[in-house]
Amino acid sequence: DAKTTQPPSMDCAEGRAANLPCNHSTISGNEYVYWYRQIHSQGPQYIIHGLKNNETNEMASLIITEDRKSSTLILPHATLRDTAVYYCIVRSPMTTDSWGKLQFGAGTQVVVTP
Amino acid sequence: EADIYQTPRYLVIGTGKKITLECSQTMGHDKMYWYQQDPGMELHLIHYSYGVNSTEKGDLSSESTVSRIRTEHFPLTLESARPSHTSQYLCASSDPGGTNTEAFFGQGTRLTVV
Numbered sequence: 001d002a003k004t005t006q007p008p009s010m011d012c013a014e015g016r017a018a019n020l021p022c023n024h025s026t027i028s029g030n031e032y033v034y035w036y037r038q039i040h041s042q043g044p045q046y047i048i049h050g051l052k053n054n055e056t057n058e059m060a061s062l063i064i065t066e067d068r069k070s071s072t073l074i075l076p077h078a079t080l081r082d083t084a085v086y087y088c089i090v091r092s093p094m095t096t097d098s099w100g101k102l103q104f105g106a107g108t109q110v111v112v113t114p
Numbered sequence: 115e116a117d118i119y120q121t122p123r124y125l126v127i128g129t130g131k132k133i134t135l136e137c138s139q140t141m142g143h144d145k146m147y148w149y150q151q152d153p154g155m156e157l158h159l160i161h162y163s164y165g166v167n168s169t170e171k172g173d174l175s176s177e178s179t180v181s182r183i184r185t186e187h188f189p190l191t192l193e194s195a196r197p198s199h200t201s202q203y204l205c206a207s208s209d210p211g212g213t214n215t216e217a218f219f220g221q222g223t224r225l226t227v228v
Contacts, residue, residue, distance in 0.1 A: 034216070043204050043219030044157070102147070102206075102217055103173070104157040 004088045009109040012082075018075040020108055022088030025069045031092050033064060035073045037084040038107070044087065047073065078112045085109050117141050120205050120220035127195055127227055135190045135223045137205030146188040147217070149204040150174060157204065163188060195227040 005023040012018040024033065034049040048055055048062045050071075055062040061074040075082055087107040118139040127133055139146065144165040149157040149172075159172030163182040177199070178192050188207075192199055202224045208217040 041202075041222070041224070043206070043222050044217075045219070046216040049216065103159070104149075106156055 004090055004105055006086075006088050006105065006108045008106065009111070011111050011113060012075075012078045014080060014112055014114050015077055018078045018082065018110060018112070020073040020075075020086050020088075020110065021070065022073070023070045024088070024090045027068050027090050028092075031090045033062065033068075033071050034089040034091050034102070035060070035062065036087045036089065036102075036104075037082075038087070039081075039084040044104070047086075078110075080112050080114065083110060083112045118205065118207055118218050118220045120203075120223050122223060123221060124224050125226070127225070129194075129196055129227055131195050133192050133195055133225070135203055135205075135225070137188045137190070137220060138186050139188075139207040139218070140186060141207060141218065142185065143207035143209055143218075144185065145208045146182070147206045147208075148172070148178075148180060148188070148190050149206065150176065151202045151204060151222075153202070161190065195225075197227045200225060200227050 032049050032051050035047040036044040037047055038044045047059050048057055050062045050064055052064055052068055064071045085107040087104050089102055121136045146163045148161040150160050151157045158174035160174050160176040161172050161180040163169050166182055166185055169180050169182055178190050180190050182188055202222050204222045205220045206217045
């Protein structure tokens with residue numbers, strides 16, 4: 001699976017949008033971009049994933065560049081409860097030849113301040 | 115809502131004791147995983163399973179062992195606990211295939227060996 005690069009930390013004001021960047025320049029054609037977050041002392045929580053189109057759900061939006069070498073997770077209205085480590089993961093589909101394991105990097109520590 | 119459970123949530127145990135960390139999921143997922151995470155550090159995959167009677171070592175070497183006798187159950191065992199085993203252990207599961215698959219994590223077991 002391709003490697004990802006994220007900034008180690010970022011701050012965001014409550015109520016403002018948080019834009020979390022991720023670089024994945026070696027991503028291959030069938031690899032998806034997944035985002036998870038881990039609130040302190042809890043298990044990681046799935047947020048969103050996409051292949052090449054932008055995606056939106058109730059938690060966040062995912063913007064993937066046309067060349068797919070980078071992406072941005074957008075939390076539209078950050079709350080204090082969004083303080084967590086956010087992981088960007090590139091992952092191939094689980095097929096009979098690939099079990100699609102998740103490999104977590106260091107992630108981005110996001111702190112939402114009042 | 116994720117239906118994957120880990121017990122105990124916290125465990126303090128003496129050196130040399132045998133321990134089993136429990137992980138159960140009610141989603142019928144074939145694939146299950148164990149990750150190890152030290153405080154403030156990355157998650158590392160230590161074991162995974164494709165299904166019943168299938169177990170494999172992950173990327174990080176671990177003295178623990180796992181078994182998969184039933185689909186819903188994936189326990190992790192340490193035959194003789196040592197202080198170096200002190201860590202958080204996270205269990206996860208996911209659907210067997212397809213592209214729209216996410217992994218669900220339990221709340222973790224925080225193990226302290228004294």
